[in-house]
Amino acid sequence: MPSSQIVAILAAIASFFVITLIFSLIYIICRITRKNRRVAESRPRTRAVRGRNRDTSTSVISxxxxxxxxxxxxxxxxxxxxxxxxxxxxxxxxxxxxxxxxxxxxxxxxxxxxxxxxxxxxxxxxxxxxxxxxxxxxxxxxxxxxxxxxxxxxxxxxxxxxxFIEKGSLDQWLYDTSSIGAAASARLPLSWRTRVNIMKGVAKGLEFMHNLDKPIIHRDIKASNVLLDADFEAHIADFGLARTIQESHSHVSTQVAGTMGYMPPEYIHGATTATVAGDVYSFGILMFEVATARRPNLRIKGEDGRDVRLVEWVMNMVSQNQQMKLLDARILKDELNKEEVHEYLSIATFCISEIPKLRPTMKEVVNLFDQI
Structure with a gap:
C-alpha cells in the first residue's frame, strides 16, 4: 500500500476519534447542566415576588x-x-x-x-x-x-x-349600577337624612384610622369604596392603596395615589407624599357627590354653559346662594331643611380647601356633623 494512502487512512481515523471526543464532551456537559437545573428547581423558594420592568405587568408568587x-x-x-x-x-x-x-x-x-x-x-x-x-x-x-x-x-x-355587607356600595345606590351578580333593579333614592348619616359614618371611620398610634391613610376614598349594611350604615372598604404612617409621620410610600376627581390638587400639582389631608379632601368631594348624585370625574354644564368639574360647579352654586338647586332632584323636598343643607355643604367646602393645612382634621369634621 502506498505511503500516501496509509497517511490518509491514519488522518481519517484521527479525525474520527477527535470528533467523537468532542461530541462526548458536549454530551457530558449537557447532562451536568440539566442535573444542576433540576436540583435548583427542586429547592424551596423563600421569596416569591419577582421584580418586573416597566414593560411587564406580571409577577409570580409561590x-x-x-x-x-x-x-x-x-x-x-x-x-x-x-x-x-x-x-x-x-x-x-x-x-x-x-x-x-x-x-x-x-x-x-x-x-x-x-x-x-x-x-x-x-x-x-x-x-x-x-x-x-x-x-x-x-x-x-x-x-x-x-x-x-x-x-x-x-x-x-x-x-x-x-x-358580607348586604346593600352593596354607595356608588350603586347613587347611580343604580347593579349589573353584576344579580339582575339590575330599581332602587329607591336615598333620603337626605340617610345621606347625611352615611357621610357621618365615613367621617367616623376616617377619624379612627387617622388617630391610630400608627395612622392609616386610605388614599382612595370614593363612593364605590363605601359599603352599606342593612341599616344603611357606612363601612369603609378597599384598603388596597392604604398606607401606614410610621414614626415622626414619615410615609411608607412617597407615591401619591387615588382616583381622578377625588384626588386633592396638591397631588395633581406635583406633591410626592400622601397625607391625611388628602383623605380629608377626598371626603369633601364625596360629600358633594352624595348631595348632588353627580360623578366628580365627569364634566357638568355650568350656568354659563361651560363644562366644569363637580367641585367648581358646586362652589359656583354655593357662592350664588343656590345650595338647594344643586341637590339630587330625587330627594323629596319636604324632608329638606335649608339650614341643614347649608351646614352640610359648609363642612364639605371646609374639607376641599386648596391649602392642605387649612383643611379640618377628621375629628373636627365629626364634631361638625354632630352640630348639624
Missing part, C-alpha cells in the same frame, strides 16, 4: 409566599373557599374591582362573607393584597370599617375575606 404574612392573621384554606364559592361560580359574583372579582360565599361555619379574588398575574394586585394585609388585617374592629376575616395565599392565588 406557595411559600404565605410565610411572609403575619402568622397571627387568619389563613383560610383554598379547598374551603372553593366549596364556599362553588368553585368561584360566576353566579356568586357580587362586585368587581380594579384587580379581580368579589364573590359571596358561605363558609362551613355558616358565616356569609365576601371573598375578593385578585387576578393572579397583576403586579399591582399583589401590592394591593399586601397593603390590605398590612393595614386592615392588623387594626382593631370599628363599626364604620369593613371587618377583615382572613386570607388565602396558594400558589399565585390571592384572596381576601371580609364580612
Amino acid at each position: 406557595v411559600s409566599e404565605s410565610q411572609l404574612f403575619d402568622p397571627s392573621l387568619n389563613k383560610i384554606e383554598m379547598v374551603d373557599l372553593v366549596k364556599a364559592t362553588r368553585n368561584f361560580s360566576p353566579d356568586l359574583i357580587v362586585g368587581d374591582g380594579s384587580f379581580g372579582y368579589v364573590y359571596k360565599a358561605r363558609l362551613a361555619t355558616g358565616v356569609t362573607v365576601a371573598a375578593k379574588k385578585l387576578g393572579p398575574d397583576a403586579f399591582q394586585g399583589y401590592r394591593e393584597f399586601k397593603a390590605e394585609m398590612e393595614t386592615l388585617g392588623n387594626i382593631q374592629q370599628h363599626d364604620n370599617i369593613v371587618k377583615f376575616f382572613g386570607y388565602c395565599a396558594t400558589g399565585s392565588d390571592r384572596i381576601l375575606i371580609y364580612e
Whole structure:
C-alpha cells in the first residue's frame, strides 16, 4: 500500500476519534447542566415576588409566599373557599374591582362573607393584597370599617375575606349600577337624612384610622369604596392603596395615589407624599357627590354653559346662594331643611380647601356633623 494512502487512512481515523471526543464532551456537559437545573428547581423558594420592568405587568408568587404574612392573621384554606364559592361560580359574583372579582360565599361555619379574588398575574394586585394585609388585617374592629376575616395565599392565588355587607356600595345606590351578580333593579333614592348619616359614618371611620398610634391613610376614598349594611350604615372598604404612617409621620410610600376627581390638587400639582389631608379632601368631594348624585370625574354644564368639574360647579352654586338647586332632584323636598343643607355643604367646602393645612382634621369634621 502506498505511503500516501496509509497517511490518509491514519488522518481519517484521527479525525474520527477527535470528533467523537468532542461530541462526548458536549454530551457530558449537557447532562451536568440539566442535573444542576433540576436540583435548583427542586429547592424551596423563600421569596416569591419577582421584580418586573416597566414593560411587564406580571409577577409570580409561590406557595411559600404565605410565610411572609403575619402568622397571627387568619389563613383560610383554598379547598374551603372553593366549596364556599362553588368553585368561584360566576353566579356568586357580587362586585368587581380594579384587580379581580368579589364573590359571596358561605363558609362551613355558616358565616356569609365576601371573598375578593385578585387576578393572579397583576403586579399591582399583589401590592394591593399586601397593603390590605398590612393595614386592615392588623387594626382593631370599628363599626364604620369593613371587618377583615382572613386570607388565602396558594400558589399565585390571592384572596381576601371580609364580612358580607348586604346593600352593596354607595356608588350603586347613587347611580343604580347593579349589573353584576344579580339582575339590575330599581332602587329607591336615598333620603337626605340617610345621606347625611352615611357621610357621618365615613367621617367616623376616617377619624379612627387617622388617630391610630400608627395612622392609616386610605388614599382612595370614593363612593364605590363605601359599603352599606342593612341599616344603611357606612363601612369603609378597599384598603388596597392604604398606607401606614410610621414614626415622626414619615410615609411608607412617597407615591401619591387615588382616583381622578377625588384626588386633592396638591397631588395633581406635583406633591410626592400622601397625607391625611388628602383623605380629608377626598371626603369633601364625596360629600358633594352624595348631595348632588353627580360623578366628580365627569364634566357638568355650568350656568354659563361651560363644562366644569363637580367641585367648581358646586362652589359656583354655593357662592350664588343656590345650595338647594344643586341637590339630587330625587330627594323629596319636604324632608329638606335649608339650614341643614347649608351646614352640610359648609363642612364639605371646609374639607376641599386648596391649602392642605387649612383643611379640618377628621375629628373636627365629626364634631361638625354632630352640630348639624
